[in-house]
Structures are given as structure tokens and as C-alpha cells.
Amino acid sequence: KAGVTQTPRYLIKTRGQQVTLSCSPISGHRSVSWYQQTPGQGLQFLFEYFSETQRNKGNFPGRFSGRQFSNSRSEMNVSTLELGDSALYLCASSVRGGTEAFFGQGTRLTVV
Amino acid sequence: GQNIDQPTEMTATEGAIVQINCTYQTSGFNGLFWYQQHAGEAPTFLSYNVLDGLEEKGRFSSFLSRSKGYSYLLLKELQMKDSASYLCAVREGGGSYIPTFGRGTSLIVHP
Numbered sequence: 001k002a003g004v005t006q007t008p009r010y011l012i013k014t015r016g017q018q019v020t021l022s023c024s025p026i027s028g029h030r031s032v033s034w035y036q037q038t039p040g041q042g043l044q045f046l047f048e049y050f051s052e053t054q055r056n057k058g059n060f061p062g063r064f065s066g067r068q069f070s071n072s073r074s075e076m077n078v079s080t081l082e083l084g085d086s087a088l089y090l091c092a093s094s095v096r097g098g099t100e101a102f103f104g105q106g107t108r109l110t111v112v
Numbered sequence: 113g114q115n116i117d118q119p120t121e122m123t124a125t126e127g128a129i130v131q132i133n134c135t136y137q138t139s140g141f142n143g144l145f146w147y148q149q150h151a152g153e154a155p156t157f158l159s160y161n162v163l164d165g166l167e168e169k170g171r172f173s174s175f176l177s178r179s180k181g182y183s184y185l186l187l188k189e190l191q192m193k194d195s196a197s198y199l200c201a202v203r204e205g206g207g208s209y210i211p212t213f214g215r216g217t218s219l220i221v222h223p
Contacts, residue, residue, distance in 0.1 A: 004154075033210060043155070043199065043213040056210045090154060101211075103147075103154035 002026065004093050004104035012110045018079040021107045025072050025093030031055075032074040033101065034066060037088040046089075049074050050096065081111045116214035118200050123220045124190055132185045132217045134200030142205025146174050146185045149197045149216065158185065158198075187219075195221045 005024040013019050025032050033056075034046040045058040049068035066076040072093075078085055088108050092101040115137040124130040136144070143162040147155035161167055161176035161183060173186040187194055197218050201211035 035213075042215040043201075045210055045212065048210055058210075100157045100160065102157070105154050 004091060004102050006089075006091050006104035006107050008107060009105060010108050010110075012112060013081050015081055015083060015111055017081050018077060019081060019109060020075055020077045021089055021091075021109075023074045023076075023091030023093075023104060025074070025091075026102055029093035029095055029102075030072055031094045031096050031101075032068055032072065033092045033094075034074070034076050035090045035092065036060075037090055037106070038086075043090070046076065078109075083111050085109065086111045116200055116202055116212060118198075118214045118217045120215065121218045121220070123222065124187075126190055126192060126221055126223050128190050129186065129188050130190060130219065132187070132198050132200075132219065134183045134185070134214060136181050136183075136200075136202045136214075138181075138202055138204050138212075140205040141178060141202065143203040143211070144174075144176055144183050145199075145201040145203070145211050146172075146183075147199040147201065147213075149199060151196070155199055190221050192221050192223070195219060 007022045031050045033048040035043050037043045047066050048056040052068045063079045068074045088106045090106045091104045094101040118134045145160050146158040148158050149155040159174035161174050166175045171188045176183045197216040199216045200214040203211040
């Protein structure tokens with residue numbers, strides 16, 4: 001069965017711009033979580049969506065937002081980009097936020 | 113809040129055994145995960161422990177002691193392809209299904 005698909009794989013944006021990243025979970029998975037990964041901070045949780053509702057949220061500013069659609073696909077948006085937002089953004093899906101999450105390949109965002 | 117500690121880097125020889133430790137301090141506990149992440153790739157699930165004891169899965173085993181806030185990942189018969197970052201993650205529970213990740217241990221396997 002198809003894995004978690006994230007698009008785009010690479011992105012270069014300018015400070016002040018906004019960006020939208022997409023994640024298509026494994027078929028049947030209703031939980032989608034987003035993480036930011038940087039060399040300095042490691043893997044940090046952004047938020048989790050389950051059945052179109054945000055169920056958990058990490059400690060990130062309001063510039064980071066997300067949503068989930070009825071088909072479980074999810075998007076995350078970052079507004080007013082800062083240089084420090086440069087990172088690998090990973091999406092993980094699971095059946096209901098259970099024991100095993102499957103990660104996508106990530107979107108590498110570079111802010112210049 | 114949670115505090116998860118694991119060594120930053122370890123080296124080992126091909127064919128040997130290596131143990132990667134993870135200690136955690138959490139207000140609640142609802143499971144500990146180990147993930148493997150090769151450079152430039154997505155993390156892949158290795159193991160999940162929620163009860164004390166050893167879980168064995170092929171060359172990889174994971175151990176948990178809840179009373180000590182301690183886990184380890186044991187890799188046997190090391191292969192060059194095992195060179196990767198190993199991430200320990202703890203789920204606190206209390207209604208949250210989300211695990212908090214440690215910084216990861218970079219394992220280098222040399223011939």
C-alpha cells in the first residue's frame with residue numbers, strides 16, 4: 001500500500017513569504033501529525049489532526065497553522081517566514097494516533 | 113513536560129553488538145518508541161514498549177524499565193547499513209497520543 005506522501009520535497013522561499021505544505025496519509029489513517037526537524041533542536045512536534053480536528057498542539061507560534069480535510073489529507077501553513085523556519089518538515093500518519101506512526105519523506109524548506 | 117536524554121554519538125564495529133540508552137523524565141507515561149533515521153530520509157518505526165521488559169525483533173531488541181525511566185535499544189550483528197540516527201520518543205499519555213522525541217543518537221558502524 002502507498003506510504004505517506006509529502007509535497008513538495010524541496011522549497012526555497014524568501015523571508016516574509018508564506019508557504020503551504022501538503023501531506024497525504026496512508027489510506028485508512030485518520031491521524032496526521034506534523035514535526036519540524038532541525039540539527040539543533042531535533043524532531044519537534046507541531047500539531048496533530050484527527051478527523052479534521054486539531055487534537056494536539058506543540059509550542060510553536062501562531063504563524064504555524066494546519067488543517068485536515070475529510071479525506072484525511074493535511075496541509076500546514078507557515079506565514080511571514082523567518083530564516084529560522086528553515087528545516088525539514090515531516091508528516092506522520094497513524095490509524096488513530098496509536099502505537100506506530102509512518103513518516104513521509106519530508107519537505108525541506110529553505111528560507112533565504 | 114518531558115526530558116529525554118540519549119547519547120549524541122556512538123561508534124561500533126561491523127558484526128558487534130551496541131546498546132543505545134535512553135532516559136526520560138515525564139509526568140506520565142504511555143509508551144516508548146524507537147525510530148531509525150538514515151541521513152536524508154524519513155524516520156522508520158523500530159519498536160514500541162509500554163510494559164517493562166525486553167521486546168525482541170530480529171537483530172533489534174528494545175528494553176524498558178518504567179520505574180527507572182530507562183530504555184535501551186540493542187543492535188546485534190551490526191551491519192554497515194545500521195549507520196543511522198536512532199531516535200527515542202516517549203508518549204506521555206493523559207489523553208495525548210503524541211510522542212516527544214529525544215535529539216537522537218548518531219551510530220557510526222565501521223568495518
